Amino acid sequence: MGEAFLWGLFAGSSLIVGGVLAFALDISRRALGLVMAFGAGVLISAVAYELVGEAALTSAGSGGVAGGLAAGAVTFYVGDLLIARAGGGGRKSPEGAQATGSGTAILLGIVLDGIPESFVLGASLIEPGGASVALIAAVFLSNVPEAIAASSGLGEAGMPRRRIMSIWILVALASALSALAGFALLDGASATVTAFVLAYAAGAIITMLADTMMPEAFEHAGRSAGLMTTLGFALAFALTLLG
DSSP: OHHHHHHHHHHHHHHHHHHHHHHHSOOOHHHHHHHHHHHHHHHHHIIIIIIIHHHHHHOSSSHHHHHHHHHHHHHHHHHHHHHIIIIITTTTOTTSGGGGSOHHHHHHHHHHHHHHHHHHHHHHTTSTTOSOHHHHHHHHHHHHHHHHHHHHHHHHTTOOHHHHHHHHHHHHHHHHHHHHHHHHHHTTOOHHHHHHHHHHHHHHHHHHIIIIIHHHHHHHHTTHHHHHHHHHHHHHHHHHHHO
């Protein structure tokens, strides 16, 4: 269980790295969009091969996988909708849209974005061979551009840097606890339950990418975002083959 917590903390720590980079470097909007597109591609690959693919192999039938995808998508959609109405809809905007939002809602939204991937990361440690290199890389790499974008926007909205970094530390700890929960709750679970949970996380992540990350990437990087998304997908796929 301690290993799951540490891997979750490691993956979540990339949010802190992204926050530091946002303040240390003058990153253009276009560059940020390209990095976000790359991170989206990495996550898409992880969803396809590490989550849905694994769920399909684990479950004898497709009903659990389809149900998990639908449940995950609806859960994230509803949660994101409620958080947006509470003032957290612009949490990943690099342009300061957070100024009109609620700090609490923004924090809850960021936590919501990271829980599914961290939960599955912890669950992956149950299988022989330990954590998936591709999944760890996907979570770590995708967190960096999200944190850069959100940190830039929060800074432009007037939030002090110390408070912004405190948010990333809290979310990193939440990611570690989520990974710990994934390991504890799924250790010894049936193949059907495991497949459902993997697909559930996949549905939530896909919905998150379509609702928040990819629109921002395209807005700032234009059509080049498609090329970077494919590059991120290809890199993560290569890591899957190696792992």
